[in-house]
Every structure is written in structure tokens, then in C-alpha cells.
Amino acid sequence: VTILPLGSAVAQSSATWRRWNVTSTKGQEMAKVLAAAIRMLHSQKVEDPFNMYRYAMTHTMDCPHGNWWFLPWHRGYMGYFEQICRRVTGVKDFAIPYWDWSRVQEVPAVMYEPWLTPTTPGFIPAFNDFYGAFAKQLDYMYHKEFTSDQLAELKIRNYTTADDMWKDIKDPPNGPMFFNISQARGLKKENPKLDEFTSNSASKTQVLLSLSPSDFITFGSAKAAHHSDMSGFGPLEMFPHNKIHNCVGGIVYDIAGQPIRDNGGFMQANLSPVDPIFFLHHSNMDRLWDVWTRKQIAYKKPTTPQGTDKDAWEAEPFLFFVDDSGKVAPHYAKEFVEIGKFDYDYEPGTGEEVVPKSPVAVAANAAPGLTQGRVVASALGAGAPASAKFNLASSTPSDAPLFAKVVIDIPAGGFGSTYKILLNAPADTRNIGPGNPHFVELISFFGHDMMSGQISVVVPLRGQQAASMRALKEQTLSVVREDGHGAGNGRNLKLNKGMAMSGGGHEVGNGARLVSVDILSQ
Ligand SMILES: [Cu+2]
DSSP: OOEOOOOTTTTTOOOOOEOOOOHHHHHHHHHHHHHHHHOOOHOOTTTTTTTTHHHHHHHHHHHOOSTTHHHHHHHHHHHHHHHHHHHHHHOOTTTOOOOTTTOOOOOOOOGGSSTSSTTTTTTTSSSHHHHHHHHHHHIIIIIIOOOHHHHHHHHTTOSSSHHHHHHHHHTTTTOOOOOGGGOSSSSOOOBBBOOHHHHTTTTTOOOHHHTOSSHHEEEEEEESSSTBOOOOOOOIIIIIIIHHHHTTTTTEESTTTOOEEOOOOOOTTGGOOOOOOSHHHHHHHHHHHHHHHHHHTTTTTTTOOOOOHHHHHHTTTTTOOOOOTSSOOOGGGGSEEOOOGGGGEEEOOOTGGSOOOSSSOOOOOOOOOEEEEEEOOBSSSSSEEEEEEEEOOTSSSSSOOOOEEEEEEEEETOOOOOOEEEEEETTOOOOOTTTSTTTEEEEEESSSOOOEEEEEEEOOOHHHHHHHHSSSSSSEEEEEEEEEEESOHHHHHHHHOOOOOOOOOOOOOTTTTTEEEEEEEE
């Protein structure tokens, strides 16, 4: 047992800028500056890299989701945006406020003010106007501006030409990215509340569990070959991140088992930075990464992937960022592993309690445990759920948080449906949700990233579920596909009506299988 002194590496060191909780006095002030910045970025010409839609399109072209570059890429994207806002407004102490959705389980009221909602007159009203304004510019970028490296990155996302990108924005089978002004945000001012599945995923209980993994890959999403591949999700990305996106973006899970409504909204897909709330959401995600990192340091655990994994992770190029001088230049994941040059810190919020305030006794590192399950039914089709059985290893520490690592296989051309994870549920269980002891979580995908092949999801198990798992001899974890629901109701409904997809696509979920279930103790 070592006694760790509380060094500056653990406590937040004093930074030049502070990102405030949007509900605080300072946070409200910052939201007003953000509104002024966004108004100015909307007035930039399309040729200008500071144009708001151009900045948002960088997210369409390059953002990683479902892999270990998710956190560093979004830190860079946010960090440069913050500097650009400072530059255009001249407000020297500006920093992006954060939305602590564990405490405020609705869209913060200030985000309905002009320029803080995409329903503000002055935003582009409809897709045709957007296309009219940007088609020439995007063509120009493809032919004159993009480097061969950038073109290669775009090709990995199937954006070989500007037309490919337009098709994916306008009306692909998995739902559009552009929404007309009346449908630009799903959660309206009259009812800004998160649905019960989203509020559960964003709750303090789930956030604290999501901060408990002791290695980066379990916490910060799975290893992948390239940042446009979707290979797997850590708990923070899959649950609060994806669900807040989808919910604010109008994909609302009404009540357990009831149809999901898709009210439209930029936040549900890859043009999401058009909705200014994107920046408050990702500020909170980035804050939680910082909390996790400081917790790891306090317990003398690694903050990054290890060994050759670390080298591969840090060397990944991000080629599309524009900095506050308007320059687009290659950057590398390594630059965003720490807050570093962006030099901000956070007003403490939910999760801060996992960082010890006084010296910690560091126990000898108990190796994370793993119990393999046996898949007994693998088809993720309609009808009976897929399931796996397992007996928890007797070596599992009695107090360690438990996670189910669920791997599903989605056939090529298929895309995300919604899957409910249940624990020891009777075979005829239907329509259950948060509050039911057998309900574990709801998997919902986000965006238009390429999704096929095996995808892992690290699912936190709440206290009573972990306890019942330790008490019972044999466990059953089941995965139920929600028909006609999911990431984009409109998308799935279209397919369920038998609409043919080009390119050999599959009906949502058809042929999807449960590959494995492992129980991790962290
Ligand atoms: Cu993103």
C-alpha cells in the first residue's frame, strides 16, 4: 500500500480559462457570448472556414464514434471552436459552458434563446437552401482544396465525391442529417425534458459507474484500425452520449415498450454541431474524461492505452481541424490526450467525487476480472430474445463494479437498431424500462458511421443487479431487439415497410447476432 500525496496532477491546476456549468451565473454569461459568436459565425461567407455550417460539416466528414479516438477528436474539435469564438467576439475570458445532464435533466432554458437553438430565424431554413449555398463550395473543396490525405480519409467514410456526401446528408436510408427549421431541434421549449430511458442513462448513478473502469479502452471506447471505423463503445459514449444526442435530436423513447417518436433534429446525426447545444453536451463529456483521468492519476493507474496500443492511438492523424487563424493543418490524437494547450479547467460537477480529495491508499492492483458467458440464443431477430448464460467467477471481488461486455454482429449494409439489455428476466418479459429490476440498459446508436461487423458495448450493471448477480448461481443476460424503433424511427419504419435499399442493404437488424457476453469486474 502506497500513500499518494495530493499533488497538482490530481487536483485541478489553475488554468487560464474555466468552463462553467451553464446554470451558474458565469455559465449563463458564457452562454450569451456563445450566442453572439454563433450569430457571427453564421454571417461568414461559405468560403470562410469559420462559417458555422462549414465548421459543422467537419464533424460530418471526420468525427470518430464507437472507437478509442472519440474522446481526443472531440476535445480538439471543441478546443479550436472555443478559440474561434474568443477570436470573433473578442471576449478574452470566453470558455464553452457545460450541460451537466445528470443534474439538469432537460434542455437548459437559455438554450432556447436566439442563436442558441437551430430554430432561430437566420439559420438555413431547408435542405434545398443549404444545398444551394454550399454545393459549389463543397465541389471546390473536393477539387482544389483537399489534400490527397484528406481525400483518402473521406474515402474511408464512402465520401469519394461531394455527391456521396450530399446523398448521405439529404435522404439516406438511415435518416437525413439536415432538418428544416421547424424540426431543427427535437425537444421543444414546451417540453424540454429527457425521456425516461435517456434520463436513466444520464443519471448520476450511471455516470459514476461509467467512470469506474480502470483502463482507457474499457472507459473510452474500443480499439479500431481507423477513426472512421465503428468497433465498440465504452459506457459513457454509448449511454449518456448517444442518448442525449438522439433525445435532443427528437428520437424520443416515450415509455417502456411504446413506439419511439422521431421528431427530427440536428442532434440525432453527424451535422449535430449545427445545434449549439452540441457544444454544451460535448463540454460535459470532455469534463467527465478529465474527471476520469484525474481519478486514474490519483490511484496510479494508466490514463491512456498501454504499450504499442498507446503508440497507435496517439499517432492517428486528424486532418480537418481549422484553428483560430483559419488554418487547416494535420493534427494528431497525441495533442489532445491532455487538455494541454487549450488550457482550461472545469467548474466541478457530477462525478467529481470519484477523484479523491485527500491522500489515497493505493491497493495492490487487482487485475480486472472476466467471466465468459455462453451464448444460448444468438439471433437478434423479432420474437425471442438473444441470450447468454454464465456463472460469475468465484474470484470476482465482492465490491468491484460489474459491466457486461456485449458483442453483437451487424451484417454489412445494415445499421443500428435499438436493443434492450435485460438481466435474469422471465422469458415472456415485454415492455419494461428503467425502474424494473430486470432492465439493464437500452443500446441506441448515433449518427451515420459505418456500422457492420462486430461491435462491442460495455454496459454498466447497477448495484442491486450486481448484487443479485453475485447471489444467484446461474445468470441470464438477454438482448431484445426493439422492432420499428431505434436510432431514427423514420429510418426503421421505412425499411419495415419493405422499402428496397440500394447497395445490398438489409432490413434493420436482419441477420444481426449476439456474438458474446463477458462480465468484467473493474
Ligand atoms: Cu461527434
